[in-house]
Amino acid sequence: MNQIPDIVSRYGRVALSAFPTPLEYAENLTRFLGGPKIYIKRDDCTALAFGGNKTRKLEFIMAKAREVGADTVVTLGGVQSNWVRQTIAAARHMGMDAVAVLEGEEPKEYQGNLLLDKLMGAELIFHGPVPQEEEDLEIQGVCPITGKVAEELAARGKKPFLAPLGGATPLGALGYINMIDELKEQMDAMGIRADYLISGVGTGGTQAGMECGVRLAGMDTKVLGISISRHTRPKEEEIAEMCGDVFRFLGVSWPELFPGEISVCYDYVGAGYGAVTDQALEAIGLAARLEGLILCHTYAGKALGGLIDLIRRGELTSRDTVVFVHTGGGVANFAHTELF
Numbered sequence: 001m002n003q004i005p006d007i008v009s010r011y012g013r014v015a016l017s018a019f020p021t022p023l024e025y026a027e028n029l030t031r032f033l034g035g036p037k038i039y040i041k042r043d044d045c046t047a048l049a050f051g052g053n054k055t056r057k058l059e060f061i062m063a064k065a066r067e068v069g070a071d072t073v074v075t076l077g078g079v080q081s082n083w084v085r086q087t088i089a090a091a092r093h094m095g096m097d098a099v100a101v102l103e104g105e106e107p108k109e110y111q112g113n114l115l116l117d118k119l120m121g122a123e124l125i126f127h128g129p130v131p132q133e134e135e136d137l138e139i140q141g142v143c144p145i146t147g148k149v150a151e152e153l154a155a156r157g158k159k160p161f162l163a164p165l166g167g168a169t170p171l172g173a174l175g176y177i178n179m180i181d182e183l184k185e186q187m188d189a190m191g192i193r194a195d196y197l198i199s200g201v202g203t204g205g206t207q208a209g210m211e212c213g214v215r216l217a218g219m220d221t222k223v224l225g226i227s228i229s230r231h232t233r234p235k236e237e238e239i240a241e242m243c244g245d246v247f248r249f250l251g252v253s254w255p256e257l258f259p260g261e262i263s264v265c266y267d268y269v270g271a272g273y274g275a276v277t278d279q280a281l282e283a284i285g286l287a288a289r290l291e292g293l294i295l296c297h298t299y300a301g302k303a304l305g306g307l308i309d310l311i312r313r314g315e316l317t318s319r320d321t322v323v324f325v326h327t328g329g330g331v332a333n334f335a336h337t338e339l340f
């Protein structure tokens with residue numbers, strides 16, 4: 001039995017986009033690659049300032065911000081962060097101010113996500129590089145960096161709300177649990193079933209949500225994450241742990257997930273986060289020319305590059321059906337015109 005609708009209905013949610021996002025058959029890409037049937041879940045088409053996967057997480061996280069009476073949202077992310085862009089857009093949509101602490105230096109030219117952050121009038125603080133350990137603390141809600149900003153805002157009489165980096169919390173995971181319910185309904189209506197659900201993995205919050213979702217919906221679809229960056233700790237371990245946290249948070253009793261039940265592929269990271277790979281560039285070109293889909297080299301392009309290589313390696317075959325989750329991020333291309 002599908003338990004998702006009942007669980008999700010217990011939580012506050014701000015409507016930040018129209019759902020469902022389209023589920024499209026990528027006929028040309030499928031034919032060109034000669035492997036599995038490829039469907040694209042168009043989560044790049046959410047309504048928040050050019051969209052992306054963070055919108056689903058923000059619907060639940062920002063409901064919390066509203067509930068506690070916040071007037072300013074504070075968050076952290078890269079200079080070209082899709083998370084930061086969508087968080088600022090959500091705050092503005094809800095009539096709140098936004099402060100973003102950006103991991104990096106101020107560039108000469110504002111482009112892509114950063115241009116949109118500025119256009120939406122967020123206060124932008126260029127913090128320089130942030131070590132992985134501090135980022136991890138931010139996700140855990142300890143907030144060594146954003147906490148200071150929030151204190152200063154509070155001292156000025158503001159009511160700040162800290163939005164966790166990447167939205168990778170149990171509350172944020174509800175967004176991707178709910179996406180599974182939406183996807184299941186679309187697949188049922190189209191008369192298809194997916195063997196694999198594939199997307200790029202950053203924090204792993206999206207995958208954790210989908211892993212919990214397929215289990216709560218009673219589906220046998222395998223979730224396969226393509227890692228887009230290197231990590232000190234195996235993501236399988238972290239995602240299994242996140243799933244446990246999510247189930248506890250939801251009050252669902254579920255057997256503990258083991259890292260071996262989670263699949264993350266690291267073969268397509270290249271030199272690390274944001275580093276361009278030939279596979280990503282090929283995938284971006286193919287998606288654009290064959291399907292009119294816009295991917296970026298940091299996330300969805302790297303993930304599709306992985307999917308394409310898995311087909312070439314014979315690990316995905318014409319007997320399979322794959323749903324590729326397009327998590328958005330295409331606006332970052334405007335900040336990397338030298339690549340194209």
Ligand SMILES: *Cc1c(COP(=O)(O)O)cnc(C)c1O
Nearest residue numbers: 082202203204206299327328329
């Ligand atoms: C954040 C992001 C991801 C990764 O999502 P996580 O939940 O952090 O793993 C993938 N694609 C795009 C475009 C993103 O912005």
